[in-house]
Amino acid sequence: MASGIEDFKRLAAERAVEFVESGMVVGFGTGSTAVHATRAIGRMLRDGRLKDIIGIPTSEATAAEARKFDIPLTTLDSHPVVDVTIDGADEIDPALNLIKGLGGALLREKIVAWSTKRFIIVSDYRKRVTQLGTRAPVPVEVIPFARSPVTRYLESLGGRVVERVRDGATFITDEGNIILDCHFEGIDDPFGLAQSISVQPGVVEHGMFLGMASLAVVASPTGIDLLSRA
Ligand code: 5RP
Numbered sequence: 732m733a734s735g736i737e738d739f740k741r742l743a744a745e746r747a748v749e750f751v752e753s754g755m756v757v758g759f760g761t762g763s764t765a766v767h768a769t770r771a772i773g774r775m776l777r778d779g780r781l782k783d784i785i786g787i788p789t790s791e792a793t794a795a796e797a798r799k800f801d802i803p804l805t806t807l808d809s810h811p812v813v814d815v816t817i818d819g820a821d822e823i824d825p826a827l828n829l830i831k832g833l834g835g836a837l838l839r840e841k842i843v844a845w846s847t848k849r850f851i852i853v854s855d856y857r858k859r860v861t862q863l864g865t866r867a868p869v870p871v872e873v874i875p876f877a878r879s880p881v882t883r884y885l886e887s888l889g890g891r892v893v894e895r896v897r898d899g900a901t902f903i904t905d906e907g908n909i910i911l912d913c914h915f916e917g918i919d920d921p922f923g924l925a926q927s928i929s930v931q932p933g934v935v936e937h938g939m940f941l942g943m944a945s946l947a948v949v950a951s952p953t954g955i956d957l958l959s960r961a
Contacts, residue, residue, distance in 0.1 A: 737763075739855035739950035740819075744768040746955050747817045747853045747948045748775065753782040756810045758843040759797055760818025761790040761836035764853050768817040769793060773800025787813055789843050790836040791905050813847040820852045821867040821938075822860045823947050827852070827960040828921055830863055832870035832938030835895070835904055841936055844943050852944045856951030863939065864918035868893070869928075870938040871911045872904055877933020878911075884931045885913050888924065908935055 744767030751757055751772060759769045775781040777800065785805045788794035797804055807813075818840055822830040829852065831837050844850045860866050869890070873881045878894070885892045890913035895902040902910055918924055921939055928937045947958040 736855050736857070740764040740853070741767040742955060743853040743855065743948045743950040744817065745771050746950070747851050748772055750815055750849065750851060750946075751781065751784070751817075753784070755784060755814040756805070756812065757784055757786050758813045758816025758818070758847050759786050759788045759793045759802075760816065760853075761793045761840060762819040762834040764819035764855070765793070765817060766796055768853060769796050769802070770800065773797065773802050776800065776802060785810065787843055789818065789840045790834075793836075807842070807846055811846060813843060815849045815851060816843055816847040817851045817853055818844065820854055820858055820940075820947075822863055822865075823852060823854060823858050823944075823949070823958075824860055824863050827944040827947055827958065828863060828942065829940040829944060830867045830869055830938050831940050832872075832910070833867060835870075835902060835910060837870055837938040838872050838904060838906055838908070838936045841940060844940060849946070850944050852947040854947060854949050856949055859949060862917050863921050864915040868912035868914045869918075869924075870895070871913055871928060872906070872908045872935040872937070873911055874933050874935060875909050878909060881931055881933045882911060885911060885928070888927055890915055906935070
């Protein structure tokens with residue numbers, strides 16, 4: 732029975748792992764929801780419900796969690812096609828467009844998702860929005876050298892830019908970059924904004940995942956919804 736947000740996260744992840752089959756290459760997402768999928772797959776490998784899974788982690792933190800369960804890990808060099816990836820999100824709109832990256836792993840997450848046949852999002856009900864940008868900022872991963880020009884450029888696009896700080900210091904991603912969180916308070920044209928952000932030199936990647944998710948598994952007090960992209 733679910734009583735709190737943590738339970739909804741776990742229930743969504745445990746439902747999503749039902750789409751994983753023995754022999755698959757699996758992308759392991761990052762964050763407090765996706766970690767439940769990593770743990771569930773780890774348990775299923777241990778008790779024999781799954782066999783011959785090989786995983787591609789989307790962050791160093793996720794790799795460490797997978798190693799706790801002795802899940803074999805690989806890279807996109809050895810396994811360029813991922814059968815299924817299970818990851819979290821910070822916003823999910825009705826077309827399954829997403830904002831991701833509040834956990835700081837958006838770059839590797841997007842690379843893995845882009846290489847994936849079936850990209851499944853797991854979430855509690857709070858992440859569903861009618862319009863992107865109304866609940867979460869758009870994280871933009873930036874080369875440190877380009878901090879100032881990219882900040883000015885993102886402000887010119889209408890964003891309120893806040894450089895991400897963790898434990899009192901600039902947050903540094905697994906790839907050695909910084910993150911600029913851009914608050915837009917509602918994004919009317921996500922595809923246009925994504926394109927505008929991408930053209931600026933120094934921007935490595937942004938946290939809008941558009942047209943990529945094929946399924947969202949969302950747990951709420953009324954049950955688990957499976958939302959497919961039309
Ligand atoms: C990390 C992410 C996460 O999937 C996203 O931030 C959701 O995290 P959580 O499940 O902890 O709310 O994109 O880069």
